[in-house]
Amino acid sequence: MRKSHSVVLLAGLLACSAFGAAGDGAQAVGVPERFDNQRVVRVTPRSIADVNLLEQISGDRWTCGPGGANGEADYRIKASDLPLLNQAGVPYQIMIDNVQALIDAEQAEMNDPFRDRAFFDAYQNYTAVSDYVNTLAASYPTFVTRISLGNSLQGREIFGFRLTSPVPPIGGSPRKPVVFFNSLQHAREWIGVMVDMYIATQFLSQYQTNSTIKSLLDTYEFVFVPISNPDGYNITWTTSRLWRKNARVISGTVRGIDLNRNWSVGWGLNSGSSGTSTSDTYRGPSAFSEPETQALRNYALSVPKLVAAIDFHSYSQLVLRPWTYQYVLPQGIAGFDRIGNSMVNAIAASTGASYEYGGPDILYLASGTAPDWFYGTTGAVALTIELRDTGQNGFVLPVSQIIPSGNDGLAGAMALVTGLCRSDLNRDNIVDDSDFALFAASYDTFATNSADFTGDALTDDYDFMIFADAYEQFSCP
Numbered sequence: 309m310r311k312s313h314s315v316v317l318l319a320g321l322l323a324c325s326a327f328g329a330a331g332d333g334a335q336a337v338g339v340p341e342r343f344d345n346q347r348v349v350r351v352t353p354r355s356i357a358d359v360n361l362l363e364q365i366s367g368d369r370w371t372c373g374p375g376g377a378n379g380e381a382d383y384r385i386k387a388s389d390l391p392l393l394n395q396a397g398v399p400y401q402i403m404i405d406n407v408q409a410l411i412d413a414e415q416a417e418m419n420d421p422f423r424d425r426a427f428f429d430a431y432q433n434y435t436a437v438s439d440y441v442n443t444l445a446a447s448y449p450t451f452v453t454r455i456s457l458g459n460s461l462q463g464r465e466i467f468g469f470r471l472t473s474p475v476p477p478i479g480g481s482p483r484k485p486v487v488f489f490n491s492l493q494h495a496r497e498w499i500g501v502m503v504d505m506y507i508a509t510q511f512l513s514q515y516q517t518n519s520t521i522k523s524l525l526d527t528y529e530f531v532f533v534p535i536s537n538p539d540g541y542n543i544t545w546t547t548s549r550l551w552r553k554n555a556r557v558i559s560g561t562v563r564g565i566d567l568n569r570n571w572s573v574g575w576g577l578n579s580g581s582s583g584t585s586t587s588d589t590y591r592g593p594s595a596f597s598e599p600e601t602q603a604l605r606n607y608a609l610s611v612p613k614l615v616a617a618i619d620f621h622s623y624s625q626l627v628l629r630p631w632t633y634q635y636v637l638p639q640g641i642a643g644f645d646r647i648g649n650s651m652v653n654a655i656a657a658s659t660g661a662s663y664e665y666g667g668p669d670i671l672y673l674a675s676g677t678a679p680d681w682f683y684g685t686t687g688a689v690a691l692t693i694e695l696r697d698t699g700q701n702g703f704v705l706p707v708s709q710i711i712p713s714g715n716d717g718l719a720g721a722m723a724l725v726t727g728l729c730r731s732d733l734n735r736d737n738i739v740d741d742s743d744f745a746l747f748a749a750s751y752d753t754f755a756t757n758s759a760d761f762t763g764d765a766l767t768d769d770y771d772f773m774i775f776a777d778a779y780e781q782f783s784c785p
C-alpha cells in the first residue's frame with residue numbers, strides 16, 4: 309500500500325537526500341575487496357538522526373525511497389555495527405545476512421566446471437560481451453552492425469551495435485527511427501548488461517517467427533550499448549564487486565563520478581546528487597565532465613530521429629519516467645503513464661514479476677540522469693528500468709535470474725516501442741484535430757521536426773500516411 313504523497317516525500321527527504329559521504333568512496337586496488345560479515349539491512353528511518361547514524365556506519369547505501377516498501381532504505385553495514393541500530397531503536401529488517409557469501413556463491417556458480425556454458429547462464433565480463441557482439445554481427449550480418457561510441461577514461465572502448473532488419477526505411481529515409489537501450493552506467497548492476505544482450509538476442513532469433521518483433525525491426529532501428537561504464541565494470545570484476553561510479557581519479561585515488569548524475573538536464577539541482585567526491589552520487593565538477601557520458605550524448609545527438617530510450621539499472625523492479633530531478637510532471641505525462649503502465653502489465657503477463665511504474669515520488673530525486681537528458685533534449689520517450697530483484701540479493705543477483713530478468717526487459721521494451729504514439733504531436737495522449745493542425749503546419753512547410761516521422765529531414769507524404777493511420781483511429785495504441 310502506498311503511503312500518502314506527503315509521507316513519501318518526507319521519507320524521500322530523510323533517507324534519500326544526497327549525503328556527502330557514504331564510506332570513503334575510494335576504490336581498493338590490488339586484492340579484491342571483501343565484504344565478510346557485512347549485511348544489508350532495510351531500515352525505516354524515523355528522523356534525520358536515524359539517517360545520520362546509518363550514513364555514519366554504512367559504507368554504502370544500496371537504494372532508498374519507497375522502492376521496496378514505503379519510506380525504506382537499504383544499507384550495507386558491518387554485522388558488528390548492528391548493536392548501534394538496536395541501541396538507537398532504528399526499525400530495520402535484515403535483507404542480506406552476508407554479502408560476501410552472496411558474492412562467493414556468484415563466483416562459485418560461475419566457475420563451476422559442470423555448468424552449461426551458454427552466454428546467458430553466467431554473467432559475462434567486458435571481453436566476453438564484446439566478443440558476443442562480434443559473434444552476433446558475424447551471424448546476422450544484414451541485421452547487426454557493431455559501433456564504437458568513444459573511449460572510457462582508461463581507454464576502453466564503449467562499444468555497441470545497431471540492430472534492424474534489412475527491410476529499408478520508408479520514404480527513402482537514410483535511417484529508421486532509433487530506439488536506444490543502454491545499460492551499466494552503474495558498474496555493479498551486472499544484470500543490466502545481460503538484459504540488454506538478451507533483448508537483442510531475442511529480437512534476432514524471433515524475427516522470423518514473432519510478428520510483433522518482425523514489425524518492430526522492420527520499422528525501427530535499435531541501438532544497444534550494454535556497458536556504458538567499462539572502467540567501472542572492470543573494477544567490479546577485479547577489485548571491488550560493489551563499485552558504482554566510473555574510475556575518475558580524484559586526489560590521487562579512484563573516487564569516481566556517478567555517470568547517472570553527470571548529464572546536463574537538471575544537473576546539480578534539488579539535492580538529487582552530491583557535490584562531494586566521496587559520495588556515491590557525486591555529480592562531477594560540471595555536466596558532461598566525463599568521457600563516458602560525452603560518448604553516449606554525442607552518439608545520441610548524431611541520430612537523426614531518436615524516438616525512445618531505456619536506461620537499464622538495478623535493483624527494485626521499477627519503471628521510472630521523467631522527470632527524475634524534480635517532482636513537476638513532464639509534458640506528455642498521460643503518454644508516459646499509458647506506456648509505463650502497459651510495460652508493467654506486459655512484464656507481469658510475461659514472467660509474473662511485479663514491477664511498479666512511477667516518477668521520483670516512488671523512488672527519490674536524482675538529478676543529471678540520462679533519461680531526463682534524453683527526454684529533455686531529444687524528446688524521446690525515455691525511461692529508467694530498475695531490474696530485479698526487490699532486495700533479497702540486490703546487486704548480486706543469482707545467475708538463475710538472468711533469463712527471467714531478460715524476459716522482464718524484453719516484455720517491457722516491446723511494450724514501450726509498440727506503445728509509442730508519435731502522431732500525438734502535442735503529447736496529450738489522443739490523436740485529434742489539434743495534432744492534425746500541428747501536422748498540417750509542418751507539412752505545409754515541409755519542416756524538420758517531430759512530424760517528420762520517417763526521419764528523412766522532411767515532413768512529406770510518407771509522414772502523412774503514418775499520421776493518417778493514427779488519426780483515423782483517433783487514439784494512441
Ligand code: 0X9
Nearest residue numbers: 568621622632668671672674692
Ligand atoms: O539513482 C539512480 O541513478 C537510479 N537508481 S540506482 O539504484 N540504479 O542507482 C535511478 C535513477 C532514476 N530515477 C529516479 N530517481 N526517479
Ligand code: ZN
Nearest residue numbers: 494497621622
Ligand atoms: Zn543504477
